[in-house]
Every structure is written in C-alpha cells, then in structure tokens.
Amino acid sequence: MKDRLIIGSRGSRLAIAQSEIVKTLLLSHFPSLQIEIQKIQTSGDKLHTEKIYKFGGKGVFVKEIEEALLSNSIDLAVHSMKDVPTDIPPALEIASILKREDASDAFLSVTYERLEDMPKGSRIGSSSLRRHVQILERNPNVDVCDLRGNVDTRLKKLKAGEMDAMVMATCGLKRLNLEQEIRQSLNFVPAVGQGAIGIEIRKDDKKVKDKILRLNDEKTYNEVFLERIFLKKMNGGCLLPLGAKVFCSSQDFSFETFIGSLDTQVILKHKGKGKISEGEKTISDVCEKILNEGGREILRSIERGFKNI
Structure with a gap:
C-alpha cells in the first residue's frame, strides 16, 4: 500500500485550508500515512485581475492541477466542486465528495446590515454573474461591480472602502473562521456544487481510490452529481447566471x-x-x-x- 500521498491544491489560504481538511480526514483513517500538499498555480490564479470569462471560463481553476495529476506529479487533487467543469479528462474521476458545508451566499458590509438596506448608487462586489442577477433582483438600486481575488484580498478591498458591500460563499468564510464578517445570510440559489469539496484521482489508481473512498459522503455525492447533470444539460459553467x-x-x-x-x-x-x-x-x-x-x-x-x- 502507498504510504505517501501528494495532494495537489491551489495556493490560496482557502484552498490550502480545504486540502488540510482532506489531509486530516485521511490521517484519521490512516495515521501512518505521509501526506504532502503541493501548491499549483492555475490559469485563474495567474490572471487574478481579469474577468474570468475573458480567458476561457470553464476549468480555469483546475486545468493545471489536473495536468499534474495526469503526469503523476501528484496523487490526488482537492477542488471546490463549483470550480470543476462537468467534462473532466477521461483518465480522471471525482472519487469522493466530502460532507457539504453551508451552501448559502453571505452578505458582507462595513456599513449596511442587509442587502435590502443599501441605497441607490451603492457599490456591491461580486465575481459571479449568478450572484449579480440575484443581487439586482433583491435590490435593483445598487451597482454591482466585478470583484476578483482571494478571500483576504476581497475583505481588504471592502474595509478600504473600495465598495460598500460584497457577496461571497458562506462556506469559504466558515472554513477560514471568518463567520464574524457575515452580516446577512442570503437565500440565493447557489452555484452547482457550492459548499462541497471534491477529490479527483486517476481512475486506474486503485490504491489511492481505496483510501479516498473512506472520505466520501454519499448524500453530498448524490446531491452534487444531480446538480452537475443540470449544469451539463444547460451547457453551463460557474460563470453563467x-x-x-x-x-x-x-x-x-x-x-x-x-x-x-x-x-x-x-x-x-x-x-x-x-x-x-x-x-x-x-x-x-x-x-x-x-x-x-x-x-x-x-x-x-x-x-x-x-x-x-
């Protein structure tokens, strides 16, 4: 049995936190396992100041990690399932999905308690067209501006007054112990796979698969599987509203x-x-x-x- 595993992960604080969750769960089942987390910069990370849809959209946060998996540089990849396209390389598979965290969206602001309280002309940041539309549906008076960057970067922009509020995934804030920043939980329809951490492996790597299957949450796996059917049938990705x-x-x-x-x-x-x-x-x-x-x-x-x- 393989007694050493290399996890491939994006390098952001949230991505590493998610990989650490997987590492901790693996060690709870296999205490003698040696696990290394390898940071991999993706296309989406490299062009962090651009709007995602300008450089391809689908797969921009997973492509390079999947390439490392295919080249045997890593043994498994840890993803936010909302970032994973419905079409993945034939030699790879999503072998396990962890129990889902809160899938809601969160409203954050230094000034306002609720999205509905924001007056005409207020600026609210979001990186998602899905959130963009649901924000305007809830409060048509605000101006929605594009917001890129990791969680910490976005919070700095908010507190520096670059915008009056922003909307982010609740799960990311919780995984970074930043729940205190949330002013309002929004009942938006979430992105497909939001709140779920997926583990991608090579299909033919039985030794790794046997370990990873111990981490799978069947309820979450079924939910995300069905959500991804919707995404595929709609020919969509995380960029679409x-x-x-x-x-x-x-x-x-x-x-x-x-x-x-x-x-x-x-x-x-x-x-x-x-x-x-x-x-x-x-x-x-x-x-x-x-x-x-x-x-x-x-x-x-x-x-x-x-x-x-």
Missing part, C-alpha cells in the same frame, strides 16, 4: 434551479422532486422546460456578450 441546489433523502430528492438575464428582465426559477434512481431523467426534463421558457435565449445572449468583449 444559473444555479441549482439538490436535497437528497434516502431514495428521493427535491431541487430548486435558477437562471436569469443580466438585466433581470427574465428570471426563471423551478422547484421539483423525484426518485434518485430516476434523477437524470427528472433533471433533463426540467432543463428542457427551462430552455424552452426562455433559458436558451438567456444563454445565447450571454454567449454573444462574451464574444464581444
């Missing part, structure tokens, strides 16, 4: 989905339920309904906008 959240019980699941135009003139929300065993068909049927109700045109208009940048 769409989201989904699935809630699984033993045999059944319920879900909510969201897609909206950037001007908030068209917002489509759906809720439903079904059997996990029939999940792919249930989700596929809902996607077809969403696309026919206006979702297809929303996606086309955004794609046209990206091409004109």
Whole structure:
C-alpha cells in the first residue's frame, strides 16, 4: 500500500485550508500515512485581475492541477466542486465528495446590515454573474461591480472602502473562521456544487481510490452529481447566471434551479422532486422546460456578450 500521498491544491489560504481538511480526514483513517500538499498555480490564479470569462471560463481553476495529476506529479487533487467543469479528462474521476458545508451566499458590509438596506448608487462586489442577477433582483438600486481575488484580498478591498458591500460563499468564510464578517445570510440559489469539496484521482489508481473512498459522503455525492447533470444539460459553467441546489433523502430528492438575464428582465426559477434512481431523467426534463421558457435565449445572449468583449 502507498504510504505517501501528494495532494495537489491551489495556493490560496482557502484552498490550502480545504486540502488540510482532506489531509486530516485521511490521517484519521490512516495515521501512518505521509501526506504532502503541493501548491499549483492555475490559469485563474495567474490572471487574478481579469474577468474570468475573458480567458476561457470553464476549468480555469483546475486545468493545471489536473495536468499534474495526469503526469503523476501528484496523487490526488482537492477542488471546490463549483470550480470543476462537468467534462473532466477521461483518465480522471471525482472519487469522493466530502460532507457539504453551508451552501448559502453571505452578505458582507462595513456599513449596511442587509442587502435590502443599501441605497441607490451603492457599490456591491461580486465575481459571479449568478450572484449579480440575484443581487439586482433583491435590490435593483445598487451597482454591482466585478470583484476578483482571494478571500483576504476581497475583505481588504471592502474595509478600504473600495465598495460598500460584497457577496461571497458562506462556506469559504466558515472554513477560514471568518463567520464574524457575515452580516446577512442570503437565500440565493447557489452555484452547482457550492459548499462541497471534491477529490479527483486517476481512475486506474486503485490504491489511492481505496483510501479516498473512506472520505466520501454519499448524500453530498448524490446531491452534487444531480446538480452537475443540470449544469451539463444547460451547457453551463460557474460563470453563467444559473444555479441549482439538490436535497437528497434516502431514495428521493427535491431541487430548486435558477437562471436569469443580466438585466433581470427574465428570471426563471423551478422547484421539483423525484426518485434518485430516476434523477437524470427528472433533471433533463426540467432543463428542457427551462430552455424552452426562455433559458436558451438567456444563454445565447450571454454567449454573444462574451464574444464581444
């Protein structure tokens, strides 16, 4: 049995914290295991001042880590599942997904207690078109500005007065013990996979897989699997203004989905339920309904906008 593992991770404080969570869980099952965390800079990290959709979008936070996995430089990769494209290299697989952290979005501000309290012309930062649309749906008076950088960089910008508020994933703040920064928990429909940590490995590496499977949370795995079917059927990624959240019980699941135009003139929300065993068909049927109700045109208009940048 392999007694040494190398984890590939992005280099941000949050990414390392997530890799440390995986390391701790592995050591709880295999105390004699030697584990090293190797920092890997991704395309998304290198171009941290640019809007993500200017340089490709899908996979910008995982591509280089997957390349290291394929070249045997690392043994496993730790990802935020919301960053992982639905199409991954054929030789790789998401072998385990840890129990999900809070999947909600959080409102942070030095001045305001709630998003609804922000007056006309206030500036609120977000790196996500999904959040952008839901922010304006909740408060059409604010100006949403693009916000890039890691958690600490974003907090510094907020406290320096570069913006009046911002919206971030709750899970990242909790994993960095920064819950005290949260002013309001927002009931937005989250990004697919938000709050979930996934472990990617080589399909043929049975020794690593046997260890990693000990960390899998079946409920979270099923939920994220179904959410990613929605993402794939919608031909989407983490850049598009769409989201989904699935809630699984033993045999059944319920879900909510969201897609909206950037001007908030068209917002489509759906809720439903079904059997996990029939999940792919249930989700596929809902996607077809969403696309026919206006979702297809929303996606086309955004794609046209990206091409004109």
